[in-house]
Structure formats: C-alpha cells, structure tokens
Amino acid sequence: xxxxxxxxxxxxxxxxxxxxxxxxxxxxxxxxxxxxxxxxxxxxxxxxxxxxxxxxxxxxxxxxxxxxxxxxxxxxxxxxxxxxxxxxxxxxxxxxxxxxxxxxxxxxxxxxxxxxxxxxxxxxxxxxx
Numbered sequence: 001x002x003x004x005x006x007x008x009x010x011x012x013x014x015x016x017x018x019x020x021x022x023x024x025x026x027x028x029x030x031x032x033x034x035x036x037x038x039x040x041x042x043x044x045x046x047x048x049x050x051x052x053x054x055x056x057x058x059x060x061x062x063x064x065x066x067x068x069x070x071x072x073x074x075x076x077x078x079x080x081x082x083x084x085x086x087x088x089x090x091x092x093x094x095x096x097x098x099x100x101x102x103x104x105x106x107x108x109x110x111x112x113x114x115x116x117x118x119x120x121x122x123x124x125x126x127x128x129x
Contacts, residue, residue: 005077006077006079006085008079008083008085008104008106008112009077009078009079009085009087011085011104011112012077012085012087012102012104012112013075013077013087013089015034015104015112015113015114016072016075016087016089016102016114017072018030018034019031019034019114020069020070020072022069025058025059025061026059028055031055031058032055033111033113034113034114035051035054035055035113035114036051036105036107036113036114036115037051038051038115039051039054039113039114039115039116039117040116040117041054041116041117041118041119042117042118042119043118043119044098044119044120044121062093062094068093068094069093070091070092070093071091071092071093072089072090072091072100073089073090073091073092074088074089074090075087075088075089076088076089080103082106083105083106083112084103084104084105084106085103085104085105085112086101086102086103087100087101087102087103087104088100088101088102090122091119096121096122097121097122098119098120098121098122099119099120099122100117100118100119100120101117101118101120102114102116102117102118103115103116103117
C-alpha cells in the first residue's frame with residue numbers, strides 16, 4: 001500500500017509497543033496474549049530465548065518497573081503473507097542502540113502474536129538508519 005500503513009502492520013507495531021510497556025512486562029497474562037506459543041528470540045546479547053524463558057524473565061528485563069525504559073523508533077513493516085508481518089525498528093535502552101526484527105503471525109483465534117524476534121547491537125558511531 002502506498003501512502004498508508006497496512007492495518008496488520010499497524011497492529012504489529014502496536015503489539016511491539018505494548019511489549020515495551022512496564023505494565024505488560026510485569027503481567028504474565030498480558031504478555032502471554034502477545035507472544036505466540038512457538039516464540040523464539042535471539043537477543044542483542046546473542047542469547048536464545050524460548051517462549052517460557054521470555055515470559056519468566058520479562059519482568060526483570062530492561063523496560064520493567066525498575067529498569068531503563070525502552071525507546072523504540074523508525075518502525076517499518078511489510079505483510080509477507082496473509083496474517084504474517086515483518087517489522088524492523090531500532091531501540092535505545094540506557095544509551096545503547098539495537099536494530100530489531102520481528103515476525104508476527106495471526107493465530108487461529110485471529111490475534112496477531114509475536115512469533116520471532118532478533119536484536120542486533122549497533123556499534124557506537126554507526127550511522128543512523
């Protein structure tokens with residue numbers, strides 16, 4: 001679509017932003033509603049996370065109640081197939097930048113859920129997107 005954002009892309013961006021909300025990070029039921037049960041992540045640290053590991057760790061990760069906030073910007077998205085959205089964006093957390101890529105897929109109940117996420121650190125002095 002030119003000039004307008006596809007509704008599925010907008011929904012995926014809204015989901016990413018909800019995942020950065022401390023209230024969601026601290027509530028397992030709210031977080032579960034956003035993660036696909038098949039979720040995996042390769043974090044900016046290089047660590048691989050499963051669905052259960054992420055849900056257990058999320059309250060204590062950056063963006064939680066006591067940690068530095070997650071600032072997300074420069075979102076871009078594409079619908080790869082019906083019900084499958086690819087997002088890219090950047091985050092700044094406590095002065096550190098990372099480039100991020102997420103795949104969202106629609107489940108059988110119609111909810112768009114985060115299926116895969118990867119973060120890549122941006123070296124100091126690297127050009128902006």
